[in-house]
Each structure stands twice: as structure tokens, then as C-alpha cells.
Amino acid sequence: MWRGSMAKSSSAGLSALGARVWNWCDERLALSSIWAIAEKKTVPLHRHTFWYFWGGISLLLFIVQAITGVLLLIYYRPGPEAYDSVRSITYDIQFGWFVRSLHSWAANLMVFAVFVHMFSVAFMKAYRRPREFGWWTGLALMGLVLVFGFSGYLLPWDELSYFATAVGLEIPRSLPGVGALIANIVQGGPEVSTVTVQRFFALHVFVLPLVFMGILGVHLALIMKHGSAVPPSEEARPERERRSIPFFPNFATQDLVMWLICFNVLCVMAFVFPWQLGKPADPLASAPEGIHPEWYFMSQFQVLKVLGEWIPGYLGEILGIGLFTLGGVLWGLLPLYDNTSQSGVRARHATWLALIALIGLLALTIWGYAGL
């Protein structure tokens, strides 16, 4: 590489032009020092290294959504024309269906990747000191990803998106006292309408990306600062037996390979299952049979459904929301509870909590779909 040669004060083996280009850029951008920092960073090499890729995969899917989102913006018209514009994107504009499918599939795969990343961090105990803020910023990003999904789902303004959003907004509405106010502010009125589409659009394409990128920057900076955590099983090994590879270029190259593989998976999904568009939303029509939210909200939906059957009325809904909130708070406080690198009772409790959370989410989701 150019830099390697420059570090040896020699351009042997390199073309003079390449060396001159490097020098020109290096002088202005301090590439040598960036390279030196990147080369010093290492990534642990062990049997769980595979799980380190999921953060990068989530990032790739976010980038894909950003790019395809900008392309969709060219033709999408929020408000009363929302449905027609998405119809045009899907069925008239050249490769519009492909861009939309990539965007939608990337959103779904990103939620999946973020969940995998979060649970891998939990099981590898990568939230422990000094990485608490990495955990918290990660949770904030996951929350934003879910809001991204929820707000984006309404934008096509078709039958399914309308009813799924209406059902979803019943959750904040059921909050005692402030519920109706919150729902009204979000909806832009007492009901979901094209005004809601405009509000969700603003949230989806401006507010959320801005907040997301800010927190993402902090999250990545923290990872650069603290490096990749090793799981307890690896930590127990003597230092001399641990292996690692430089982050740059070795791990970054593998990351890139993973990105390319992921991009293939994304394209396969978009080509095999191109995103379709239902009938236009009709608030006066009755809800289609088996209406349900997207898969990543299915576990919460199922909890509310079951509690609503057991304890009808507000109490059941409030209990459900209380349960989510409590679960979320406990999950967020994990680094404060299991905060040392010692294996002990707290570490075991934390592992059990993560396991119960994972199995609970999967079981509730499957139960939810089975009950449709």
C-alpha cells in the first residue's frame, strides 16, 4: 500500500504517480496518521468473532436505506397524493419497484440485524465497564430503528399500512390522562389521516435521521475508543493465548465481504419478493381480517392482546404498557447490575435475563402469528 511505503520513506515498488497522489492527499488530509490509528486497533479472534459483524451489517443496511430513501424522495409525495405516488414508483417508474423493495427489505433486515447485534452484545457481556454508554446508545438506536419502521410503514397509505398504524397508535392512546393528547399530536387530529402521513413523513425523513446519525456517531466513537469486547470465556484465557487481527485493513476487509454477501441477500429478497402495494387506504372501510403490526412489534401486540382478553379495558392495556416499560428499564440497567468482569451470581442472572428476553420475544412472536 502507498502508506506502508511512505512510512518506510520509500516509494520502491510503487509507481511514482501513485506515490505523488498519496503524498498530495496525505499532506492535506493527514491520511498517514489516520492509517496509523486504524492499524493499531485490533479485533479479537476467537470462536465468537462472527458476532462482531452484526453491528457493521446494521450500518450497511442503514446506508442502503439512506441512499434508497433519497431516491424514493424524488417521486414520493406525502399527503393526499401519497398512494398514487407510491403506485407510480412501484408500477411505472423504471426500477422504482426495485428501489422501493430494497428500501423496505433493508428496513426489515436492519431490525433483524440490530436485534442480533443487541443480543450478541448481551451474551458476550460487551456492556460491562467501560462500555455502558455503548450499550445505552445502542438501545437508543434500536428504539429509533423501530420508530423508523413504524413511521415508514404508513407512508404508502394503503389499506394495510393505514389499519396497522391505527392499531399501533392505540397503544399510546391507552395511556391514562395524556394518551389522547399524545395520539392527537402524532396523528395531527383525532384519527389517522393524510395529515398523519405528512407528520410521519417529516419524522421519517428529517427528524429521525438527524437524531439517529448523531447517536450513531457517538456509538461508533465509543467503539473506536474502547474497541471490541471479548466474551468471558475468552477473557479467562491467558493473554499470550489470545489472538487478534488489525482492524484495518484485515477486519475491515472481512467486514466488506460480509457487506457484499448481505447486499446479495438483500437483492435476493427484493427480486424474489418485490414489495407490493395494496388497495388505497379507506378510513371508512372495515379493517381487513387478521390485521396485525409488522413482525418486530408482534410480541408487544400479542402481550396486549392476551392481557386485553384476561383483563378487559384500560387496566389490561396499562398493565401491558407497564410490563414493556419495566422490561425496557431492566434491560437498559443491565450494565449497572452486571458491572464487573468477574463471573458470579450477577453475571449468571444477566445471562438468564438475556436468555429469557430472547426466548420470550421469539415465543410471543410465533404465538402472535399462530393466532392470526
Add this chain to the structure above:
Amino acid sequence: MNYPVWDVPVLGGAWVIAIIAIIHVLISHFAVGGGLFLPMAERRALAQGRAEWMPLLKRHSRFFLVLTAAAGTVTGVGIWFSIGLGSPAGTSALIHNFVFVWAIEWVFFLVEITAAAVYYYTWDRVSDKLHLAVGWVYAVSSLWTLIIINGILAFMLTPAGAWLDAAGTGDEVRTLWPAFFNAEYWPSLIARALVAISLAGTYALVTVSLLDGAKHADLKESFARWSSRWVLPGFVLMPIAMGWFVAALPEGAREILALGVGGAGVGAFTQVTRAALYAAVGSATIAPIVLLLVWRDARHLRLSHALAVIGLALLTTGASEMAREMLRKPYIVRGYMYSNGLFEAAVDTPEERTASYLANSPWVRPAEAQAWASPVSSESYQLERGELMYRGQCLACHTRDGYRSTRRLLASRDRDGIQSILTMLHERPEDSPYNRYMPPLVGTADEIAALGDYLFEDTTVARRAYLKKEGLTEDESVAPAEPEAQD
């Protein structure tokens, strides 16, 4: 009457053929590329004194022998079985025209697998020079199998005009070479050769990934890097070969390919476009993946990496073969025989299409032919005739309840709606969107009515589910104006 129409529920006969064929294509292309890879690698090892490469090459040749001679042969025979069942008329037409070409290919195949076995079993037993010579015999014979079979595959897509003129006259043999060296022959051959060379490199990664990078760092690195270079010719030249391939396509096939650009759902049969697009994405990304895997960290190349690349190669090959097959729509041999075995020349005019299908079907016993073609005598008889029409003219591409399910596609139509689409398929008005993708429907008015009755009865459950979902009654079911998506 199950035979000779192959009724494969859910999947459909075409998919059975496709699954076997895609695996076979992947193996056979590897056999061709690997045929070049082994002697070239051995020659390099001998020239550069890399004795440590030899045990690795021996192991690779064993893997190669098992894969090509066993799996390749089994899937090859599987293709013959499946096409014989799925498309007996098409298979017959190809055999009658290319029997000697296939015989030549078979001879080369025999030499190929014999040379592969000799090559593996003579490691360390004969001189280096002789062993290398056996390797070259393998390489040349396997290349010839591709050179020959490519002519027949390309012929199905673009049979030459001279052959089409002679088709059915009994004089086809005079036009064998124009038919063989048809418009798609050269671009197709070049594309396949590039695929074969790329696959040779990617399969070699499987063998080298099994080496312990800590113990054999230099060997793993040098061999992996050299193998990875085999993906480069395909990466650089494939866009040119594909451009040539598309340019040589008949106008109708190019139109089908372009249809999926503007929409992937309503009113479009867009699978071919989507398959072609994935083939492009896969081709463009496999080479960078391989090069990145070995560029910096060849020592850490793992079996999972190599298998991921093979998986992508399988997907890409599958997508490109699927696209090529679908470009022939609605033919087995373009301009000659439709996918359900009907000859284009025999059903070209409205009069020809109105002749009895059942009475003229080669699969109906002569003694029964007239009875099947005679007017309706009872409702059950009518449905039986309709089912025979369905088996003969629809099942080659559709299934009842799976791939291209007729129940799903017709669920929104009432009896008249089903009849109207059958009438459109039968009359083939110029503006019918179905003309590009579906063969004409052949039969007397009575036979077509019988088919409509059968389809209506067969679709009952699906139609009720549709009506319930839409909140409609039987009287309100509607026939969509545009053709349905065919996924």
C-alpha cells in the same frame, strides 16, 4: 390418466427439472473450469518447484473426481429422466435433431471422466510429464463437452431460420450446422467458459480453506491467491459477453426482458427480468468477495467463507439459467414448439386452433380419441375432458396450488371471467398481453368450455376464500382487466 403428463403437485415438473439442472450446470461448469485448473496448477507447481502444492492438488483432484464423476453424472442422468417426463415432445424433438451431436458429446464425456479417474489414481505413480499429459487430456475433453452441449442449449433459444424452414420436412439434417452455430452460440459459449473459469477458482477455495493457516501459512496463502485470480476473467469480460448475448436475442425475448424494468407486480410477467438482474448483481459481487477474502488474510480463509462464495455462485448460476430458460417463453424451441409440446406451425391460424385437441393428442389412444372429442354427455364427463385439456395444455407451466397456481391466479374470476380469459388465449387478439408468454389454447369450443368448467370447479375453494377476504358475494367477483402476476 397420469402418464405421460407429469403432474407434480405444488412444485411443478418445470421446477423439478430446474433444480436438477441448476445443480448439474454448477457441477459441469466446474468440471470444465477445473479441468483447466488442475493441469495449469500442476504445471505451475512443477515449473516453480512448489512441491508443497502437490498434496493439495491431489486432494483437490479427489474432491473434483467425486463431485464431477459422481454428482455430475447422477444429475446428468436426472436431467434426462426429468425432461423425458416433464417435456416428452421437446426431448423427442431435440434428440431427433441432435442425436449425433449428443453422441459426440457422450464420447468426450466418457474420455473426460476416464481421464479424471486416471489423473487422480496416478498421482505419484507415473512420471510428472505423463501425469500432466493426462490432465491436459481431461481439460481438452471436458472443454469439448461444453463446446458441444452449448450448441443445443443455445439452439432452443435461437434456432436458425434455415432450420425453422426445414423443420417438419424430414430434411432438418441438412441444416444441422446453422442450427448448431446459431445466433446465441458464441456469446453463450464465451459466457459459459468464463463462468467455468470463475467456478474453478471458487471451488479451489473450498479445498484450500481446509488447510490450517497457522501450520501451512505460505502454502495456504500462495495457493489461495493464485486460485482467486481465476475469478478475474469472468469479472472483467462477463459484461461484454452478456451484452453480446442480449444483443443476439430475438426482439420478442428482449421485450420480455425489458418488461420487468418498469414494474414488478401488476400486469407484468417479470420473473425473467428479476432473475437476470440478480444474475448481474451476483456476477458483479462474487469476484470482489473472493479477492477481498484472500487479499489480506488468506491464512484465515475458512470453510464457511468458501461455502458462502459457493452458495452465491449457486444462486447466480441458478438465476442466470432461469433467466435464459424464461427468455424462451412460451416456447421449448423458439418459433417451433411451445412449452406444452404444441408445434407452432400446427396451431398458427384460428382454424388450426379450433381443431379438436383431445382427438389429436398423441397421448390419447386412437380408439378413444373420437369419444373424447365428442359432445358432452354428462357433467362429470365434461369435467373429465376439461381436466385432460388442463393436463395437456396447462400443467407444463402451471400447478394447481403451488408455483404459478391456477387456483390463485383464477380465484378472483367467476365462470364467465375464466371463460373470457380462455377465449383470449384461444383467439389471440393482437393486443393480448398473454401472447408473449403463453401458448395459444387449442381445442373446439366445446373442449374450451370443458376446460373452463374444470377450472371453475377446481378453483371453488380458492374463490370462496378470495370472496370472503374481499367481503364480496359470488355475483360480485370480478375479472381483472390486466394479466395477473405470474410469480
